[in-house]
Amino acid sequence: MSSENMASLSLEDGRSIVNLLECPVCLSTMKPPIFQCQNGHSVCSECKPGLQKCPTCRGALIDTRNLLAEELAYKVIYPCKNTVRGCCEKVSLEDMKKHETACPHRKYECLVAKENGCAWTGCRSDILRHMEEKHDKYIYRSDLCSFKYEEFNFLQECKFSCIFSSCGEIFWFRSKRDPEKRKLYEVVQYIGPKENASKYAYEHRLVSPSGDQKLTFINVVKSDTDELKNIYEMRKCFIIDYDTLEIFTQNGKTFEYKIKMCRQK
Ligand SMILES: [Zn+2]
Ligand SMILES: [Zn+2]
Ligand SMILES: [Zn+2]
Numbered sequence: 001m002s003s004e005n006m007a008s009l010s011l012e013d014g015r016s017i018v019n020l021l022e023c024p025v026c027l028s029t030m031k032p033p034i035f036q037c038q039n040g041h042s043v044c045s046e047c048k049p050g051l052q053k054c055p056t057c058r059g060a061l062i063d064t065r066n067l068l069a070e071e072l073a074y075k076v077i078y079p080c081k082n083t084v085r086g087c088c089e090k091v092s093l094e095d096m097k098k099h100e101t102a103c104p105h106r107k108y109e110c111l112v113a114k115e116n117g118c119a120w121t122g123c124r125s126d127i128l129r130h131m132e133e134k135h136d137k138y139i140y141r142s143d144l145c146s147f148k149y150e151e152f153n154f155l156q157e158c159k160f161s162c163i164f165s166s167c168g169e170i171f172w173f174r175s176k177r178d179p180e181k182r183k184l185y186e187v188v189q190y191i192g193p194k195e196n197a198s199k200y201a202y203e204h205r206l207v208s209p210s211g212d213q214k215l216t217f218i219n220v221v222k223s224d225t226d227e228l229k230n231i232y233e234m235r236k237c238f239i240i241d242y243d244t245l246e247i248f249t250q251n252g253k254t255f256e257y258k259i260k261m262c263r264q265k
């Protein structure tokens with residue numbers, strides 16, 4: 001909603017609609033469904049189950065919803081729930097879910113949680129510190145990252161994550177081996193505001209053991225909000241089939257390649 005529309009919704013005494021929608025118990029702005037007491041006082045759906053009586057008049061709480069309040073709730077804009085972590089965005093209820101899943105100030109899970117069974121969550125600015133303290137061997141600190149496998153097993157299903165701390169940013173590298181499809185999938189995702197992802201690219205560099213075959217594959221970095229499953233299915237990443245991959249392995253086992261991170265011009 002534009003700020004112009006918002007202005008027309010302000011009340012004459014200066015209190016905004018948002019204040020009218022404040023839940024008397026938890027003090028946050030109520031979101032539908034909004035319930036009421038027998039005398040018409042509203043209470044939010046999260047507080048209602050814990051209440052015996054109306055917090056305003058001690059009257060009985062009923063299951064009738066306050067549709068007018070709900071309609072107003074759809075018209076106002078709410079601050080993002082990550083305000084405490086520095087987000088200044090205000091969005092309508094309709095856009096809230098979309099914003100909060102992509103909010104740059106949202107809580108992140110540990111980027112190598114699956115590999116380590118780590119339950120850490122925290123904001124973007126704390127990710128690197130957490131990784132350094134707990135998972136240092138999963139950090140690649142160069143714009144040119146080398147991967148070397150002594151025993152690369154084509155037949156083993158394998159998923160792997162690590163991070164690249166390069167270009168002054170944090171990138172999330174994910175790799176998947178699929179023996180059934182006989183393919184290797186790899187993608188680099190940007191940790192941070194979605195719009196920054198496409199400013200970067202990653203370049204796979206493979207060289208055959210004899211040196212006479214080279215493969216360079218350049219992809220634009222994806223956002224951390226893009227679902228990994230979709231990236232793989234849409235083939236928006238590095239994909240190489242095993243027949244091609246074998247060209248670049250020594251004795252079918254030793255496999256070495258490099259990934260270069262760069263800022264796009
Ligand atoms: Zn409440
Ligand atoms: Zn009441
Ligand atoms: Zn936000």
Ligand SMILES: [Zn+2]
Pocket residue numbers: 110111112113116118119120130134135
């Ligand atoms: Zn962790």
